[in-house]
Amino acid sequence: MRRPLLAALLLAAAACARRAPPPPDLSQDPAALLAAVRATQDKVRSVQGSARVRIDAPGMKVPGGLQEFVAAEKPDRLHLETLDFFGNVAAVLVASGGRFALYDAREHVLYRGEATPENVSRFLPVLLPVEELVTILCGSAPILPGRPVSVQPGDGSLLLTLAQGAVGQRLQVGELAAISSSRVRRLGRDAAGREVEDAPAYDLDLNLRRHRAGVVFPLELKLIAPSARSTVELTWGEDLDINGRVDPKLFEMNPPKGARVVELGSGQEQR
Known part of the structure; x- marks a missing residue:
């Protein structure tokens, strides 16, 4: 990944930081945290x-x-x-x-x-x-097949950054290694040759999280596609069955x- 894009992701992570400490069971090693996130994803089939x-x-x-x-x-x-x-x-x-x-x-x-x-x-x-x-x-976010490069403190969470060439992904990871948000950004150049960023895919917010089926599951999903000027929101009903x-x-x-x-x-x- 180009250094400016990585720096921008880290700066965004720092801007989101709050005083609330992250869950103590989360590793601050990027590779170990990513492994924990994948293990949590595998629990919901x-x-x-x-x-x-x-x-x-x-x-x-x-x-x-x-x-x-x-x-x-x-x-x-x-x-x-x-x-x-x-x-x-x-x-x-x-x-x-x-x-x-x-x-x-x-x-x-x-x-x-x-x-x-x-x-x-x-x-x-x-x-x-x-x-x-x-x-x-x-109840989770697709993960880029990139390498984990950093972990920063967030609001009661950790912010894990992954890199795949000119594309970076920032995952907000909370209790029980559950993802609560995902942001994907790509570094490019405008007509004047200046470095710019865009959102090539979509952003995800996973809200109203509850303990269900051994994981922290979001009952509200919000997908934002900036380039398409589109937002899709889904709210689960009370009859939600996980792993049934x-x-x-x-x-x-x-x-x-x-x-x-x-x-x-x-x-x-x-x-």
Whole structure:
């Protein structure tokens, strides 16, 4: 990683620092802290339950929120079921084993194809690989495949910085090595040759954390995509089940009787 980007991440970490000490069980060695975070992530394998999803994006504003039934199982099994105002199914999206299907109940059309980010993110204003979306729904943040380079104190937490070339990620790590926020930044140059930073992916805030299933699990997830000027928020309902048995049939989708089937490629409708 270029030194200016690393310095900027460290400066941001210092700016976030508070007097509250970090949990005493967290290692301040970058590699050891990253290992603890990954071990915590591995404790949550699946989630399912009702949720309220709010979207604020250009051309896609849902301030009141959508009622959803959500099921996700690592690494890549996903079921999103949108209900209308009267509790009827409006749409169902499933993904598993590299395949994807989306049923639009209002149009009575089933779309299916590869589980590409373009296909899987048809409910969202942000492109996400299914594995990343499942990780987020399971209460954590996808981690860059970079090297851990530093640990700084935060507000009752530790701020772990990772580097992968010109891209850096800062993870706020709290109790039981649970991630409470993630920021990814990339260093580049503008037309005048000056060094600038941008957000190539999305930021995550994982709030309202509660002790569940042996981990500190966030009941509120907030995804912010600065470049897309988009925000997606999800709040879990009281019926959230962590690591319970998930019916494998939730991740299957056969064409409903009489539905028109549209085969999709890598993200474009085939005609």
